[in-house]
Amino acid sequence: MNVVGARPQFIKAGPVSRALQRAGIDETLVHTGQHYDDLMSDAIMRDVGLRDPDVNLGVGSDRHGAQTARMLEGIEDLILDRRPDAVLTYGDTNSTVAAALAATKLHVFTAHVEAGLRSFNREMPEELNRVATDHLSDLLLAPTELAMAHLGNEGLSDRSTLTGDVMVDALISVNLDDVAQPEWARGEYHVATIHRPSNTDDPERLGSIMSALGEIGSPVHLLAHPRLAGYLDRHQLPVPANVFVRDPLPYSKMLKVVSDSEGLITDSGGLQKEAFILGTRCTTLRDETEWPETLEGGWNVLAGSELSRLAELVIRMPEGDRGNPYGEGKAAEAIVEAVAGHIS
Ligand code: UD1
Secondary structure: OEEEOOHHHHHHHHHHHHHHHHOOOOOOEEEOOOOOOHHHOHHHHHHOOOOOOOEEOOOOOOOHHHHHHHHHHHHHHHHHHHOOOEEEEEOOOHHHHHHHHHHHHOOOEEEEEOOOOOOOOOOOHHHHHHHHHHHHOOEEEEOOHHHHHHHHHOOOHHHEEEOOOHHHHHHHOOOHHHOOOOOOOOOOOEEEEOOOHHHHOOHHHHHHHHHHHHOOOOOEEEEOOHHHHHHHHHOOOOOOOOEEEEOOOOHHHHHHHHHOOOEEEEOOHHHHHHHHHHOOOEEEOOOOOOOHHHHHHHOEEEOOOOHHHHHHHOOOOOOOOOOOOOOOOOHHHHHHHHHHHHHO
């Protein structure tokens, strides 16, 4: 049973779902319904080639406890009904921890894809979700050596396996030459995304970010998650003349516009890595990252506390070979092999 619910999970589950099919393993695909807007859910699922879910729990948005509780109840019912041999859960969202808790309490073998990431910032809901999920799960599928080291430090080595990063599998399956640019992506431009509560929810902080984007000397296309769009509206914040607020893009178009841009400005985890793999400089509006490999050579810079220098940081010149810290794009096979080895 593959459990997904939020945008980054559709991207990660795509290659794994296909690898399960290739291995002849029956899959129940469960969508918790955490994300439900077409641009956050169905459009992404179609774009990454994830098949239609067998079940959508339709939990929608709510406070963390209420949202997670509805998922827990729905997933528990499904596990009791369908009796899977294993449950796979992805990343660090509320859907992730709900799947891990429901499954392990029912003694169903549980595997966590993208295990071992740490920001060491306990104010992030994702950090609490990933620590809890790692300690609950039976099999920890780590994307990097550093993730393996974090799991080791928490006494979890004997449940951990290094698989490489499944987001590389997803990325290399897209042929960027076949993807059409949106018509606004012309000339020199930057791409930005902002959705972390620490950046969106406080009007003063969000206002400072918008002003800093306004200092950048080229157009900034801000692809707005519904959380950001909501807060911009609620706080009535002015949008600088060079900043264009746009709808989120499907996965392949997002890769295309990032790859052709002057640079990415983001607080997303996955996008930091995608920019790094694509060779696009990334400026991260946070003070820590779960992906420190991207900081090598200045390909990524943490600028959460350096908004006043943002305009100069986004045009720095990164140096050096990026190497291959996230693997070769063969993680999905490794994940399926590891899971199958434990349940057969
Ligand atoms: C969630 C994940 C985050 C991940 C992000 C990817 C958690 C704790 N966080 O954050 O790790 O990086 O997904 O996008 O699980 N909303 C809509 N339509 C939607 C979904 C959300 O309008 O389809 C709005 C609602 O106002 C909602 C808010 O966005 O309250 C936040 O959504 P939620 O799923 O709670 O968390 P994300 O911020 O999306």
